[in-house]
Amino acid sequence: MPKNKPLKILFLCSWYPNRTNKTLGNFIQKHAEAISKIHQVDTLCLVSDPNCESVECIVKKNNNVREIIVYYPSSKNTLPIINNLSKIRRQFTAFKIGWKKVIEDKKPDLTHLNVIYPIGLWAMYLKKRKNIPYIITEHSSGFQNEKNAYSKKILSFSKKVLSKAEYIIPVSEDLKSHLQKVHPGNNYRCISNVVNKNIFNPGISNTPKKQFIHVSTAYEPAKNILGIVKTIKALSLKRKDFNLQIISDGDTLAAHELARELGILNSFVVFHDTKTTEEIAKMYHGKEALILFSNFENFPCVIPEAWMSGIPVIATSVNGIPEYVNSSNGILIEPKDQKALENAMNSILDNNKTFDPEKLRSYAIDHFSYEAIAEQYNSIYQKIKFQH
Numbered sequence: 001m002p003k004n005k006p007l008k009i010l011f012l013c014s015w016y017p018n019r020t021n022k023t024l025g026n027f028i029q030k031h032a033e034a035i036s037k038i039h040q041v042d043t044l045c046l047v048s049d050p051n052c053e054s055v056e057c058i059v060k061k062n063n064n065v066r067e068i069i070v071y072y073p074s075s076k077n078t079l080p081i082i083n084n085l086s087k088i089r090r091q092f093t094a095f096k097i098g099w100k101k102v103i104e105d106k107k108p109d110l111t112h113l114n115v116i117y118p119i120g121l122w123a124m125y126l127k128k129r130k131n132i133p134y135i136i137t138e139h140s141s142g143f144q145n146e147k148n149a150y151s152k153k154i155l156s157f158s159k160k161v162l163s164k165a166e167y168i169i170p171v172s173e174d175l176k177s178h179l180q181k182v183h184p185g186n187n188y189r190c191i192s193n194v195v196n197k198n199i200f201n202p203g204i205s206n207t208p209k210k211q212f213i214h215v216s217t218a219y220e221p222a223k224n225i226l227g228i229v230k231t232i233k234a235l236s237l238k239r240k241d242f243n244l245q246i247i248s249d250g251d252t253l254a255a256h257e258l259a260r261e262l263g264i265l266n267s268f269v270v271f272h273d274t275k276t277t278e279e280i281a282k283m284y285h286g287k288e289a290l291i292l293f294s295n296f297e298n299f300p301c302v303i304p305e306a307w308m309s310g311i312p313v314i315a316t317s318v319n320g321i322p323e324y325v326n327s328s329n330g331i332l333i334e335p336k337d338q339k340a341l342e343n344a345m346n347s348i349l350d351n352n353k354t355f356d357p358e359k360l361r362s363y364a365i366d367h368f369s370y371e372a373i374a375e376q377y378n379s380i381y382q383k384i385k386f387q388h
Contacts, residue, residue, distance in 0.1 A: 004382055008040045010108035010132075011065075012123055014115035015139075016045035018069050023249045023274060027193050027301045028114045029062075031137065031377075034194045034370035035112075036064035038378050042102050043067045046094045046119060048087070050074040055090075057097050068101045070094040088121075095122050108132055110384060112377075113165070115140055117154050120161035127164060133384055135167040137191070139298060143178040144319065146296045147221040159183050166384050172299040172320025189380065192324070193301035194373040195308045197365055199278060202310030202357050205286025210242045210349055212314075213287045215280060215302045218250035224293045224336070225255040231293070231338045232269050233262040235345060242349055243267070244291065247283060249274040284309035288348050295335050297321055304368035310357030314344045324367075329360055 011032045015025025032041050041064065049056075049071040056071045072094040075086040102108065111134035113123040123134040142150035143158075150158070162168060162183035169191050170176040176188050205211070216223045225246070232244050246252065252271055259265040275283065284290075290306035292315040299320035306313050313330035315321050325332055331353065333340035347353040366372060 004385075006039045007109040007381055007385060008042070008106055009035060009381065010102055010111045010126075011035075011041055011043040012111050012113045012119055012126075012134075013043055013045040014117060014119040016043060016067075016069065016114075018045060018047045019071075020047060020049055025114070025139075026277070027139065028137075029065075030194050030196065030301070030370075031114070031373065032065045033063055033196070034374045035377050037370055037374050039381065041065045042108070044095075044098045044102060045069050046091050046098065046122075047071045048074045048090070055094055055097055057101060059101055068098050070098040091118075095125075110134065110381060112137065113161070116158045116161045117142070117150065120158070124161060124164055133166045133388055134164075135169060135380060135384070136162065136165045137169045137171070138175060138179060139171055141175075141222065141296060141298055141319075143175065143182065144296055148219075155182055166387075167380050169380070170298075173323050174319040175298050191373060191376045192299060192368055193304060194370055195301065195304045195364060195368045196277075197308055197361075197369045200281045200284065200305050200308035200364075202361060203282065203285030207286065209240075210288050211286065212242065212244045212289055212291050212345065213247070213284060213306075213311075214244060214291045215247045215305075216250070216292070216300070218246075218248040218252045218255065220254065222294055222296055224295050225252065226258055227336060227338055228291060228293045228341070229255050229258050229262065229264070229269055231341045231345075232259075233264050234338065235342050236264055236268045239346075239349070242288070242345070244269050245272065245283060245287075246270065247272045247275055247280060280305070281309065284311060287311050289314050289330070289345075291341070291345075292316065292321070293335070293341055294318055294321075299324060304364050307360045307364035308368065310361050312348070312355040312360065314341065314348070329355065329363060 013028050017026050032043050035041055052071045052073045058069045060067050072090045111123050111126050111132050113134050113136045126132045159182050168188045218225050259269040290313045294316050297319045303313050313325055315325050316335040317332040318335055331344040
């Protein structure tokens with residue numbers, strides 16, 4: 001524990017688990033939990049809810065974190081300009097209600113903005129009106145030139161938010177390079193996603209077949225689930241001693257139907273709906289490897305979760321992934337190369353490529369545990385406190 005007095009940190013979150021999307025930004029929630037080991041943390045998230053008729057403020061304690069979620073009615077105006085103005089007004093009303101809850105005991109020492117768009121506006125507001133500095137942790141792949149790339153309008157907004165931050169903290173060097181194209185600066189530092197070592201740990205699974213696992217949102221342009229299913233079909237024609245467990249909180253209908261058409265549904269590919277963090281941790285037990293066949297990524301938290309569970313990773317060499325994945329903890333392949341994925345799976349199934357579970361976990365503890373990540377953020381918080 002640090003000798004410095006704990007600070008009050010406001011986690012201002014564009015993404016956060018809520019009743020409209022129970023897994024949205026759960027990696028941000030884990031960052032908050034990690035930092036709450038050292039500092040007092042309040043999270044504040046504003047959620048547009050189409051089923052909400054009036055503003056609702058829900059406050060609950062989650063471990064050491066006080067979570068404040070304010071739901072406000074979605075704007076139903078079809079004219080874009082009026083709709084946008086209405087949304088900002090509604091969001092500001094929600095923000096003011098949430099802010100009153102935040103300052104019930106005392107004003108935050110620092111705002112920790114998580115994902116610039118759209119809630120970055122209120123980080124700038126707090127800096128200007130309340131003299132509260134802010135840092136940014138960015139996760140969004142919207143800064144990459146991919147199918148979900150941000151519009152020029154959002155990039156222009158992001159530039160303003162970036163320019164007023166004390167520190168900018170992307171989760172990978174690759175994301176850092178994209179952010180610096182929007183706003184160059186020397187106040188960048190990379191800090192990765194975080195994993196709870198008490199939840200994710202090695203375990204065994206008594207199954208008749210060797211199993212691989214895939215965990216994602218199933219956003220097809222990024223995750224290439226269809227490519228994985230096609231690869232499983234090709235490998236199933238050559239051997240019968242394996243299957244793949246797919247866990248997703250997203251839309252897997254197309255992949256599900258493809259697996260059915262290929263005759264491998266439930267025999268070689270098994271789909272699972274949304275799971276809790278604890279349930280996912282158990283599903284890592286005894287798996288041969290985590291498979292990610294992504295076309296683009298930042299550095300998804302499922303990779304360090306796998307290592308913390310003592311299993312290696314087969315992943316594509318895209319964006320932030322090769323910054324961490326190497327021959328000691330996984331197998332890197334090129335995106336869209338189904339034959340390379342098949343070969344990597346074969347290599348692990350035949351024990352031609354082996355990994356030490358204890359070394360994988362040790363690496364994860366050193367780099368991605370709550371303690372490791374919290375200390376990295378603490379050093380930044382203390383620098384800002386000293387400067388102000």
